[in-house]
Amino acid sequence: MSVESLGYLGFSVKDPAAFAAFATGVLGLMPGEADGRFRLDDMAWRIAVEAGEADDLSFVGFEVAGAAELGALGARLAEAGVGVTEGDANLLAERAVTGLIACRDPDGLAVEIYYGPTLRTEIPFASPAGVDAFVTGAQGLGHVVLATRDMAAARAFYQDLLGFRLSDIIRMGAGPQFGFEMEFFHCNPRHHTLALMPVPLPRRLHHFMVQVPTLDAVGFALERAEAARAPITASLGRHTNDQMVSFYARTPGGFEVEFGYGALEVDEATWRVARHDKPSSWGHKRPH
Ligand SMILES: [Fe+2]
Known part of the structure; x- marks a missing residue:
């Protein structure tokens, strides 16, 4: 359950x-x-x-x-x-x-x-910026990455009570003294709906992610973000674990948003928990 x-x-x-x-x-x-x-x-x-x-x-x-x-x-x-x-x-x-x-x-x-959410099928989704669609359905809205002061307690709540399953772990940061481990959890085929970072950030939300069905839709979004002078907090890149190609921008709320495409999906029958030492295969560079 x-x-x-x-x-x-x-x-x-x-x-x-x-x-x-x-x-x-x-x-x-x-x-x-x-x-x-x-x-x-x-x-x-x-x-x-x-x-x-x-x-x-x-x-x-x-x-x-x-x-x-x-x-x-x-x-x-x-x-x-x-x-x-x-x-x-x-x-x-x-x-x-x-x-x-x-x-x-x-x-x-x-x-x-x-x-039982209210659906508005009688008013079809139409993006004011020309986004054809977002990847939702069984995969839900997207994902959130939350900071927690107590990883064991957060894990017990989300994993043991809400039923999230561990997808993988990424070791972040340089060296054994300064690093920390992020844990990524799924509850449907989306690789992670929730990730937990054991870091006392000033806010709970590090970022939320929305996914689009094409690489072009990510490129167009990046151009809109640049035109609006939104701070790009991570350049275009591909994540190691879910293999999503995405960029990150700072929202006017201070927290970030990830806008991505191409994430792999979890097949519960064959999925094996993995570890990574880097969050990205390429890209996702912080601005200079
Ligand atoms: Fe993300």
Whole structure:
């Protein structure tokens, strides 16, 4: 039993208007019906942006198939001593879902698990920047990379309770004294929906990732980012573990976004956990 995909993200940012301009003009997300909501596909919204001081992720939503799965996960969390609340009518309307439970991860991030999202198939996805589509469906929204102060506790929560499976580990940094290990987890064929870094960053969210179906769509996004003078925090490159070709830009919220293509998919039947000593085969250079 596990969550099935990353469903939605909520950001709290100091400048929601700048974030909205970036989300639509650079990333190519479609504005949703409500203010501060953005679509990547048929779902009524997948990214919510609200005004706040944090410049960080404020909540994350993971999807399950239905009421039975939601009930089972809620029971498992409660049994492990995690405080779980059931979403009331207001929250269900706000999130546009059928059922929802909420709790906090060991670092305090609001984690929601839901089923039955509202779809807007009658208003087809149309990107204001001409992005044909994002890779979502069974693979969900994309991925998030979270900093944690307690890797063992975070791993116990996401792996043992939410049901994420380890994909691989990357040793980051130079030398045994200064390095740390990132752990990458999947809950569907997407190589990682979640990665954990045991580093006390000033914010929980290092970056979120959205994926497009063609290399050209990454190239066009890079050109839009450069034209908008968004800081490119990692040049075009290919990751060692999921083999995604991507670039990173700093969003107006301070955290980064990865925009990528071509990641390999996990086949649960044959996948073997691996280790890497570098995050990228080539590229992903920091600016000088
Ligand atoms: Fe990433």
